[in-house]
Amino acid sequence: MAATDMKFLIVDDFATMRRIVRNLLKEIGYANADEAEDGASALQMLKSGGFNFVVSDINMPNMNGFELLKSIRGDEQLKSLPVLMVTAEAKKDDIINAAQGGASGYIVKPFTKATLEEKVSKIIEKMS
Amino acid sequence: MNAPQVADAPLATADSGMSSHDVFVRIGLLTRNLHDALRELGYDRAVGEAVSTLPDARARLTYIADLTGRAAERVLTAAETGRDIQNDLENAARALGERWGALDAEALPPAQRAAIGGTREFLVRVADDAQRTNSQLTEIMLAQDFHDLTGQVIQRVANLAQTLEEQLVKLLLDASPPEQRAKAGDTSVLAGPVINAQAAGDSVTNQSQVDDLLASLGF
Numbered sequence: 649m650a651a652t653d654m655k656f657l658i659v660d661d662f663a664t665m666r667r668i669v670r671n672l673l674k675e676i677g678y679a680n681a682d683e684a685e686d687g688a689s690a691l692q693m694l695k696s697g698g699f700n701f702v703v704s705d706i707n708m709p710n711m712n713g714f715e716l717l718k719s720i721r722g723d724e725q726l727k728s729l730p731v732l733m734v735t736a737e738a739k740k741d742d743i744i745n746a747a748q749g750g751a752s753g754y755i756v757k758p759f760t761k762a763t764l765e766e767k768v769s770k771i772i773e774k775m776s
Numbered sequence: 777m778n779a780p781q782v783a784d785a786p787l788a789t790a791d792s793g794m795s796s797h798d799v800f801v802r803i804g805l806l807t808r809n810l811h812d813a814l815r816e817l818g819y820d821r822a823v824g825e826a827v828s829t830l831p832d833a834r835a836r837l838t839y840i841a842d843l844t845g846r847a848a849e850r851v852l853t854a855a856e857t858g859r860d861i862q863n864d865l866e867n868a869a870r871a872l873g874e875r876w877g878a879l880d881a882e883a884l885p886p887a888q889r890a891a892i893g894g895t896r897e898f899l900v901r902v903a904d905d906a907q908r909t910n911s912q913l914t915e916i917m918l919a920q921d922f923h924d925l926t927g928q929v930i931q932r933v934a935n936l937a938q939t940l941e942e943q944l945v946k947l948l949l950d951a952s953p954p955e956q957r958a959k960a961g962d963t964s965v966l967a968g969p970v971i972n973a974q975a976a977g978d979s980v981t982n983q984s985q986v987d988d989l990l991a992s993l994g995f
Contacts, residue, residue: 662924664848738979747993754986758921
């Protein structure tokens with residue numbers, strides 16, 4: 649499958665941010681994306697299949713980004729799915745937790761289009 | 777009011793020989809005196825007024841979050857529409873430029889040749905400018921992330937106001953006469969999350985610091 653055909657799941661409780669990430673992904677060549685407003689609904693969508701990449705916030709109601717990451721890494725079907733954290737959480741402990749929990753990348757908000765493009769490309773390169 | 781007597785007494789130290797029970801009794805006395813002083817000075821009314829204004833402050837914060845959220849959505853919709861228009865314009869200009877370029881201009885009179893050259897240049901400029909406008913629209917779109925970031929801060933301040941309100945209500949209840957305390961106790965205290973301030977040294981301030989930290993962990 650060509651990288652541009654990959655299906656992304658954007659997880660963030662703020663609709664504005666979901667929309668921004670979706671638009672940026674489209675601009676850098678990944679037009680196939682869906683959205684979830686928290687970790688719990690994201691996990692449900694992921695389990696139904698078809699997704700190749702997760703871009704997730706951390707601070708969310710119901711199930712936060714760390715819990716979502718843990719659930720993904722603990723699921724036989726989903727464990728190899730790349731998960732890029734895009735979050736306002738700038739504490740070093742959070743970044744270390746994400747890395748140790750198996751995050752594929754970490755971006756702090758506010759971010760630029762170039763940063764998103766660089767991190768997504770790097771993760772896709774590693775996958776292939 | 778006997779607060780000065782208590783205040784004049786020396787504080788317990790590790791070598792003073794006071795038991796922890798004595799310390800708790802002293803703290804209890806100090807607290808009782810503080811409550812009495814609050815009531816005598818009429819501060820219970822001031823605290824009551826402060827408590828009554830906090831829900832309004834929270835409502836105002838929510839209003840700001842809602843309004844800025846709606847504004848951000850409107851900007852995003854306009855930017856997305858603008859980007860679609862610019863994309864169409866760029867594609868149409870490039871396609872038309874190619875059609876003009878395919879004409880055999882050499883066989884035409886000089887004036888027409890010059891007109892074709894000018895038209896092709898203009899179409900290239902239209903396509904390039906549409907692309908540049910698109911970049912600016914992307915910047916406008918990206919700048920709307922302020923809603924997410926300020927929204928999170930507003931949420932934390934609203935939670936802080938809620939916690940403060942709870943604590944002030946408790947203080948008010950403790951400082952009230954028993955018969956009024958029972959009445960005031962009917963207004964149940966709202967539960968809310970605890971806010972922990974972040975120490976600056978524990979946080980990163982830009983993406984390169986994130987990358988450095990991850991690199992030090994072998995990522």
